[in-house]
Amino acid sequence: MSEFGELLKELRKEHRISQRKLADMVGIDFTYISKIESGTMVPPAEDKIIKIAEIFNVDSDKLLIAANKIPADFQKVITEIEDVPVFLRSASKFSQTQWKEIKRIIDETKDNEE
C-alpha cells in the first residue's frame, strides 16, 4: 500500500539505475531507498523528493502528492490568499460541472503566461 515506494521503484527501474546510484544522486543513504521502496519507511523529506523528481524528470507536485505531502509552496498560497482556505473547504463538494467551470478559469490564467 505504499504508493510512493512503488512509484519510486518503477521510476528507478525504468531508468535502470541502482539504489546506491540513486541514493548518491539524491544525497541519502541507499538503505533508506530500499526501505522507502518496500514501504518499510515513509517517504523522505520534501527536498529529497524534489531532487528525485528532477532526476527522473517528473512533476514534483505529483511525486509529493504520491508521498502524501503537501508541497511547501502551497503554504504561501493557502495562508496568503484569503479565499483559498474557503475554496478548499468546498472542494470536495464540487460537481463535475462545477469542476469544469473551475478548470476553464484556470485555463484562462494559463493564457496570460505566454
Place this chain on the structure above:
Amino acid sequence: MSEFGELLKELRKEHRISQRKLADMVGIDFTYISKIESGTMVPPAEDKIIKIAEIFNVDSDKLLIAANKIPADFQKVITEIEDVPVFLRSASKFSQTQWKEIKRIIDETKDNEE
C-alpha cells in the same frame, strides 16, 4: 511580527483569562503560552490550536492560518482531488473577476448543504 502570538494575546485578554488558566484548558504549560504570545516560540501543534479556537469560539482555520499552518484536513483534499493541486498552482494568478466566479461556484455548493 508574530501574528499568531498577538492574536492569541488579544483573544485571551478579551476573555479575561490568565495564561495559566488557558494553558490548563489547552493542556500545555503556561510558560509556553507566554512565549507564544511574545513570539519567542512558534505556535503550538495543530491540535492545541484547534482547542484554543474552541475555547475562544473562533474559526480554527483562521487561527491555524494565522499560525502559518495548513489545516491537516486540507491534506486529504489536496492529495485526493487531482485538480486541487493544479488549482493551487494557479490561485495566485487569478484576477478579481475570476475570484468572483469561483466564489459564485463555492456559494452554489453551500446551497446544497441546507
Place this chain on the structure above:
DNA sequence: TAGTATGTTGATTTAAAAGTCAACACTATA
C-alpha cells in the same frame, strides 16, 4: 507584610520525523 495571582526567561527535555551504519544475502561474471 505575608500570601496569592500573574507574566517572563533560560536551560533542558520529549516526541516524532528523517535518516545512517553495520552486517548479511543473493547474483553475475572474470
Place this chain on the structure above:
DNA sequence: TATAGTGTTGACTTTTAAATCAACATACTA
C-alpha cells in the same frame, strides 16, 4: 572461486518541532 554489484534488515543516531521545569519579578490584596 574471488570479487564486484545489487538489495534487505535491525539497531541505532540525528535533527527538528513541541514542549516542560525551575526560578524569578511584579502587582494586588487580605
